[in-house]
Amino acid sequence: MPSIKSKLLRGTMKSVKPIITGMNIPDQRKGMDLLRYIHPLPKAVAIRPAEADCPLKGQWAMPEDAVAGKAILYTHGGAYVSGSPSTHEPLIARLAQSTKIPVMAYEYRLAPEHPYPAALEDALAAFDYLLEKGYAESDIALCGDSAGGGLTLALALKLRDLGRPLPGALVLISPWTDLTESGGTHYTKSGDDPLLSSEGLRETALLYAGDEDLHNPYISPLYGDFTGLPPVLIHVGTNEVLLDDSRKLATRMDACGVDVDIDIYEGMWHVWHMFDVPEARAAMRKIQWFLCTQLEVGGMKKRTVRPGAKYRHFKGKEYRVLYLARHSETLEELVVYQQLYGEMGVWVRPLDMFLETVERNGITVKRFTYIGGCDEL
Numbered sequence: 001m002p003s004i005k006s007k008l009l010r011g012t013m014k015s016v017k018p019i020i021t022g023m024n025i026p027d028q029r030k031g032m033d034l035l036r037y038i039h040p041l042p043k044a045v046a047i048r049p050a051e052a053d054c055p056l057k058g059q060w061a062m063p064e065d066a067v068a069g070k071a072i073l074y075t076h077g078g079a080y081v082s083g084s085p086s087t088h089e090p091l092i093a094r095l096a097q098s099t100k101i102p103v104m105a106y107e108y109r110l111a112p113e114h115p116y117p118a119a120l121e122d123a124l125a126a127f128d129y130l131l132e133k134g135y136a137e138s139d140i141a142l143c144g145d146s147a148g149g150g151l152t153l154a155l156a157l158k159l160r161d162l163g164r165p166l167p168g169a170l171v172l173i174s175p176w177t178d179l180t181e182s183g184g185t186h187y188t189k190s191g192d193d194p195l196l197s198s199e200g201l202r203e204t205a206l207l208y209a210g211d212e213d214l215h216n217p218y219i220s221p222l223y224g225d226f227t228g229l230p231p232v233l234i235h236v237g238t239n240e241v242l243l244d245d246s247r248k249l250a251t252r253m254d255a256c257g258v259d260v261d262i263d264i265y266e267g268m269w270h271v272w273h274m275f276d277v278p279e280a281r282a283a284m285r286k287i288q289w290f291l292c293t294q295l296e297v298g299g300m301k302k303r304t305v306r307p308g309a310k311y312r313h314f315k316g317k318e319y320r321v322l323y324l325a326r327h328s329e330t331l332e333e334l335v336v337y338q339q340l341y342g343e344m345g346v347w348v349r350p351l352d353m354f355l356e357t358v359e360r361n362g363i364t365v366k367r368f369t370y371i372g373g374c375d376e377l
Contacts, residue, residue, distance in 0.1 A: 001266065001267070002266060002267030002268065002279065003277060003278045003279060005276075005277050005278065006267065006268070006272070006275075006277040006278070006279055007267070009275060009277060010194050010239070010267070010269055011194075013194035013195060013269070014194040021196075021197035021199075021200050025081050025082065025112070028078075028079075028081065028082045029081075029082040029083075031082075032078055032082045032083050032084075032087045033084075033086070033087055041089060041090065041093045042093050042094060042097045044063060044064045044097055045061050045062065045063050045064075045093040045094075045096050045097050046061075046062045047059055047060070047061055047062075047089060047093065048060050048062060050104065050106070051133075053132075054106075054129055055125050055126075055129060056106045056107055056108070056122055056125060056126055056129070057085075057106070057107040058085055058104060058105055058106035058107060058126065059085045059086070059104075059105055060102055060103065060104055060105075061089075061092045061093045061095070061096035061102065061103040061105070062096065062102050063096040063097050063099075063100050063101070063102070065100060066096075066100060066101070066102050067099075067100050067101050067102075067297050067298070069135065069136075069139055070101045070102070070135075070139050070140075070141075070295050070297060071101065071102050071103075071104055071130055071133075071135050071139065071140050071141075072095065072096075072099070072101050072102070072103040072104070072140070072141045072142075072143050072291070073104050073106070073126055073127060073130060073140055073141070073142050073143070073167075074088070074092055074095070074103050074104065074105040074106075074143050074144065074148075075105075075106070075108070075123060075142070075143070075144035075145075075148035075149075075151050075152045075155075076088045076105060076144070076145065076148045077144070077145040077146025077147045077148040077149070077174075077176075077271060078110070078146065078147060078148075079146070079147050079176070079200070079201060079204040079208075080110060080111045080119060080147045080151075080204055080205075080207070080208035081110055081111050081112065081204045081207060081208070082110065083110075083147075083148075084107050085105035085106065085107060088105065088145070088274070090274055091145070091271075091273050091274050092105050094273075094284055095143065095284065095287065098284045098285065098287070098288040099287070099288045099291050099292060099297070100297065100298075101141070101291065101292075101295070101297065103143075104126070104129075104130060106122065106123075106126040107122075108122035108123060108126075108151070109122055111204065111207040111208040111210075112207040112208075115207065115208055115209065115210030115212075116208055116209055116210055116212050116216075116218070116219055117218065119151055119208075120151065120154055120155065120158060120218055123151055123152075123154070123155040123158075124155060124158060124159075127140070127142075127155060127159070127167075137164075137165040137166060137167055137168070138165070138167070138168045138295075139168060139295060140167045140168060141167060141168055141169045141170070141171065141291050141294065141295060142155060142156060142167050142169070142170050142171070143170070143171040143172075143173070143287075143291075144171075144172065144173065144175070145173035145174055145175070145271045145273070146173070146174055146175065146176050146242075146270065146271055147176045147208075149172040149173055149174065149175025149176060149177070150175050150176045150177045150179075150220075150221055152170060152171075152172060152175070153170065153172060153175065153177060153221040153224075153249075154217070154218045154219070154221050156170055156229055156230070157217055157218065157221060157224045157226075157229075158218060160228055160229065166228070166229065166230050167230060168230055168294050168295050169230050169231050169232070169233070169290065169291060169294035169295065170229070170230060170231070170232045170233070171232075171233045171235075171287055171290065171291065172232065172233070172234045172235070172246075172249075173235045173271055173273055174235065174236055174237065174240060174242055174246075174270045174271045175234065175236075175242070175245060175246060175249070176201070176242055176245060177220060177221045177222040177245045177246075177249050178220050178222040178223075178244075178245045178248070179201075179205035179208070179209065179214045179219055179220045180205075180214045180215060180220055181198055181201065181202060181205075182244075183241075183242070183243070183244025183245055183247075183248065184244055185240070185241055185242070185243040185244040186198040186201075186241045186242075186244070189238075189239060189240060189241045189243055190241055192238075192239040193239055193240055193241045193269060193270065194239070194269050194270075195269055195270045195271075196240065196241050196242065196270050197241075198241050201241075221249075222245060222248055222249055222252070225256065226252060226253045226256040226258050227256045227257065227258075229253070229256075229258050230259075230294075231258070231259040231260070231261075231290075231294050231302075232253060232258055232259070232260045232261070233260075233261050233262075233263070233286070233287065233290045234246050234249065234250055234260065234261070234262040234263070235262075235263050235265065235273070235283055235286075235287070236262070236263075236264055236265070237264070237265045237266075237267070237268025237269050237270065237272055238264060238265065238266050238267060238268065239267060239268060239269050240268075240269060240270050241270075242270065243264075246262060246264075247262070247264075249262075250262035261290070261332070261333065261352075262332065263283070263286060263332065264332075265279055265283065267279075286352070289352065289355075289356050289357070293355070298364075300357070302355065303354075303355050303366075303370075305321055305324060305335055305351060305354045305355065306321065306370075307321050307322065307323045307324060308320070308321065308373075309321055309370055309372060309373065310340070310370070310371050310372030310373075311337075311354060311368040311369060311370055311371060312368065312369050312371045313367065313368055314358060314360060314365050314366065314367055314368070314369070317339070317340075318339075318340040318371065319337045319338065319339055319340060319368070320337060320338045320340055320372075321335055321336070321337045321338075321354070322336045322337055322338055323336050324336070324351065332350060332351075333350070333351035333352075334348050334349065334350060334351055335348075335349060335350075335351045335353070335354055336348050337349070337354075353367060353368070354367070354368045355367075355368075
């Protein structure tokens with residue numbers, strides 16, 4: 001259930017939605033500029049301009065005790081017509097703070113002045129810049145929200161199609177991946193979404209695509225072939241018109257053999273990660289765990305849960321995994337396990353409980369530690 005704070009905030013946003021969605025593009029850009037003032041930035045993160053040799057305007061979010069040799073390339077949202085690294089400073093800074101990974105956010109050219117393929121060309125230039133700075137492809141994670149999530153995925157497809165090495169992971173936050181608006185939630189969720197208007201998105205989609213077909217996978221990545229892409233984490237809320245974009249995307253990625261994990265947050269709206277609500281902090285913790293395991297930060301690695309194996313919880317109790325499954329609707333991976341104490345009941349819990357780490361007495365430890373072989377159940 002959504003927290004009381006998020007319910008109150010969502011109600012406030014819905015009350016001003018008619019004003020926001022009715023703005024022209026110059027006013028949208030001015031409104032987006034106000035986002036940087038939503039929350040104070042973490043003191044442990046420094047915002048500094050990109051180096052002079054960067055081909056694009058951009059900025060780094062540098063956390064204290066930053067991990068060496070790793071980087072996140074962040075692509076901001078704004079329906080391809082507004083937004084900048086500055087508008088997304090609160091989200092970018094919290095991402096750097098939670099992962100301890102430097103985040104590079106860049107400005108890409110906006111429509112209608114610069115329609116496709118300008119933004120994709122800029123995304124490719126930003127990725128190449130990180131390579132020139134000495135980062136290896138596998139040590140770079142791509143992350144983006146909304147239109148930036150779609151552009152992030154388009155960049156990964158472009159790199160793959162060029163036969164180039166791919167980044168280590170992708171994080172897509174409320175991604176806009178289908179500019180044709182084929183998803184039913186554009187209609188069923190229009191009254192629930194406190195931020196986005198499908199009518200407004202249709203207008204900006206045409207401005208961005210220019211003379212190109214909206215089904216072009218570099219414009220609407222949902223229609224691409226995802227074979228060979230690196231692991232992907234998708235976040236989306238149930239109160240988004242873009243909900244079906246993410247559902248369809250996860251299903252199609254899974255069919256292409258991509259290691260994809262989709263988290264659907266009940267009652268959440270478009271890019272709630274920007275706001276100071278408990279659900280945003282929970283979502284950021286999941287992103288932190290995903291990126292740190294995929295990029296192997298601090299020795300963290302993605303572990304495999306094996307059916308039949310025994311595990312000990314960090315508080316001492318022991319469990320045995322019965323089997324693994326995917327939730328039929330959310331595609332969330334689940335583990336079915338048996339308690340090896342008391343009533344020996346069988347429970348279903350998210351798989352990441354067996355994979356993630358927790359802080360205990362100031363030390364990071366695994367929540368569940370493997371202790372036994374896959375013996376007969």
